Amino acid sequence: AAGVIQSPRHLIKEKRETATLKCYPIPRHDTVYWYQQGPGQDPQFLISFYEKMQSDKGSIPDRFSAQQFSDYHSELNMSSLELGDSALYFCASSSSGLGGSYEQYFGPGTRLTVT
């Protein structure tokens, strides 16, 4: 079965640089979520999109932005990177329509290292 795809899997950036993370949800899933997981921490919700519209916002810094495109893939843009942004970034998708079960299926994550 198709799973959530994230790219790149690993990314190394320097402070003050910009990074773009991509997420391709499971086909026919209409909702995408972004999470940040720091070392030894639980995943923290950043933002979600339903049908290409932002549906919920969590602890996402103003330096970050995200969007969902017409093909339902999503991109997380991170600017003015800081050392504290080093983390594992998960994308998850779910189906909320009729017959959908709401559980989120996670991608493998993008490990971002800021030096």
Place this chain on the structure above:
Amino acid sequence: AQTVTQSQPEMSVQEAETVTLSCTYDTSESNYYLFWYKQPPSRQMILVIRQEAYKQQNATENRFSVNFQKAAKSFSLKISDSQLGDTAMYFCALLSTGNQFYFGTGTSLTVIP
């Protein structure tokens, strides 16, 4: 406010034995979902089991089952016949309104051969 609490940072169990991971939560919503996710050393987040709050019957998935006590807001995970591959971090999660997940801080489970 929604909160999820996992009070056991670390647990261990002998292979083939049974272990129960605890989770309590708080929500003012009447309709919500509860989940257990497993995060092995690969860091992949894997769905283990889900429970709809309106269902009284406890969910079961092979060796994994839950004890859902709605009045007590408790949602524990029981792993039977523990296997070495069960070694992982386990996160309890709550989904209510807004499609936002709230995760607990996780329980690190080690299965001992």
